[in-house]
Amino acid sequence: MVKILQKKNFCRWIDSLSRQYALIGPVKEREETEFQPLRCPEQLEMDYISTMAAPRKFIYPSRQLLFRFTPQGDDQLITEEILPQSQQILLAVHPCDAHAIMVLDRVLMGEFTDSYYTKQRQNTFLIVLNCQKVDKNCFCDSMGTGPFLHSWMGQDPAKGCDLELTDLGDRYLVEFLNGKIRKLFSFPLETANDEDIQLKKKREVGIKEKFIKKLNIENLPSSLRQNMDHSVWSRIGEAICLSCTNCTMVCPTCYCYNTVDTVKLDLSKSERYRYWDSCQELHFAEVHGGNFRSTRGARLRQFVLHKLSYWMEQYGCFGCVGCGRCINWCPTGIDLTEIVKEIRGTKINEQYS
């Protein structure tokens, strides 16, 4: 079902959404744009390029209460599961981030389903906004996840997303990917014609020409596996990487977590939380008597190889959607596409020479 929404009606259209759902979308915050709960549709920043934090945090929070345990005498323990209750609509999510959420679906809703993620995911509608601008570090075009929404490595937008928006200048092309979301809007839309659909195609061709950053993904998983002893890991890992964990915190597909228990001061209750952990942390692979990734080089290699190699064997897709965040937010300018280029033996960026 393809419709047209005039931009002048955009806020009224969003306003017509059922009140049952929390609206979350890109909002301007000083220099940056961040996904935030919306107070009103006027806050939406539809022209954004990228956000610092990925929208994953609204489905998989950075810190989350899992259980509350209350002992009853010596013999009983009441275990409360604290499942997320909110119903929400994520608005204007770019295709790379939408695919990243579908990647997380593979990890957390596979053979073992994570109840917390699954509940929040099932209560989340995803409204995708095709990209109009390309940042210097965006390489979704190389990965195949963007700049417009398509199926990618077995991930079907018709199954994982709900609505696709394309900016056509004075109007949006509105493509409903399922019937459920259509019922949430009460504002009437015009029917799209052939010209609108052609214009979408033209816009996609136009934006694909703007990419500066590229990554050659041909045989990438295996060529990285053959270069685990490459000097790039220790050189960049030891001399440049700070192990600050920014890359894994901003990455839209990172899923690793740690758990921590806390006890109420009066000892009446305890709680079990989980929070995002990072393979860049020194403790991540530590056990009694040793640490399997005690060097920064080994930890950097874990990040890059997980995203661009191991993930393929584990889940049948890349763990990188080409959003460019880990490059944008690395304080020392480490760039996984440059690491790949060095390994593949092509010309490298001067910062590493």
Next chain:
Amino acid sequence: MNNTLRPFMARITSIRKETYDTNTYQFKLKKNPGFSFLPGQFNMLGIPGVGEAPISFSSEPDQKNKFEHTIRAVGRVTQAITQRKEGEWLQIRGPYGRGWPTEDARGKNILAVAGGIGLAPLRGFLLEVWKNRNDFGKVVILYGARTPDDLLFKEELPLWRKRPNTQLLLTVDEIPPKTRWEENQGVVITLFDRVEISPQNTLALICGPEIMMRFVVVGLLQRGYSASHLYLSLERRMKCGVGQCGHCQIGPKYVCLDGPVFPYNEIRGLPDTLV
């Protein structure tokens, strides 16, 4: 929908002291909600307010409602478990992971090589073998500990030695003064020359500190064992047990799902291991 992270409560029915820092805990389930396990698999054991840790089964699998864990106190959770008494409970979820290759081992000789706490995950397998003695060939156990005081299952070891068609060789790294010790001293590979078993038709099952497993693998390959006959149980940090917290990854493998017991060929050449 089942919450995979939700633990249930299991009562400690008895505690046996193994060494100064290691106890064996027996658990009994009142009603069994379909719980059964294989030797080499593990549970996540927990205490509210402290946390959870992965611990292998150390008992034989045919007693489904009754199982044992042998635990060495090294950190937060394992030390807190040491404070628990008989009749009290722990949180449990599991069983998780892939255990020892019991089916493949049928008709073959077994060489079990253990270091330290690494004998615990092998005990259930060995007890199972002796229960079905005719299904397996010769059993040789090489067990190394730091000192004679660190040996696990001290009361059982003499009985193991008397089992039919079984050879048990012990070794320790150090012998403190005034300690009686009539067996070998040295790392576990110094026992290799005394093994009365041929490499053909023998599966080697190895569990211990990873650096020890590395030397054992090298030694066995040199002695003509085929790489496809070696199995190792690996230890990594784990928070979930179900392939989601990410800590136990070695290359594309999850130790909690694909292991903890791995055929050597599956992990050979992977980064961030000592083996």
